[in-house]
Amino acid sequence: MRIGNRCFIFLFTSLPISAASLPCIAPEATAASINKEVCVRAHVYNVVQLRSGTRFLDVCSPQTPNAECRFTIISLAEDARDVGALTPLVGADIQIRGKVRSFPDHREIMLTHARQLHGGPEKFRPNPALLQRYSASEHSLAFRDPNLRNGNGNGASKPKPLSVQ
Secondary structure, eight states: OEETTEEOOOOOSSOOOOGGGSOOBOGGGGGGGBTSEEEEEEEOOEEEEOTTSOEEEEOSOTTSOGGGOOEEEEEOGGGHHHHOOOGGGTTOEEEEEEEBEEOSSOEEEEOOSGGGGGTOOOOOOOOGGGGTTOOGGGTOOSSOOGGGOOSSSSOOOOOOOOOOO
């Protein structure tokens, strides 16, 4: 930026590194990344769709028995609109960003939005346990905040509605 005869140079020495710029790991390496958001590089051999609409991206070679395939990518029926068609991915090498979830016999990444295939994050889902007591019409909070105690000790006071003028 130039002001008058003086020249100012702004240097950003510590730019944040996005998860999309991190190197991708192989599906076999996901065992060391449980509950971490990573980029996984895999080849899609097949897309399997259940009657419920849930789809699986098969990233294990056809020679690998199902019992030995320890990683999968799953897309739930409720996410089909945001994910789009998966059959064009058959035979392609993909990179997917997501949180590695662990189960007794395998690990998986949930494909909830197409942006995950381009370095973007999973779709945000609110915690349903926090929404149990929430009522927008009654201006109640979705959680108990000890800082908002109403005198009876339950911490569930109602916030004052905003006044529109």
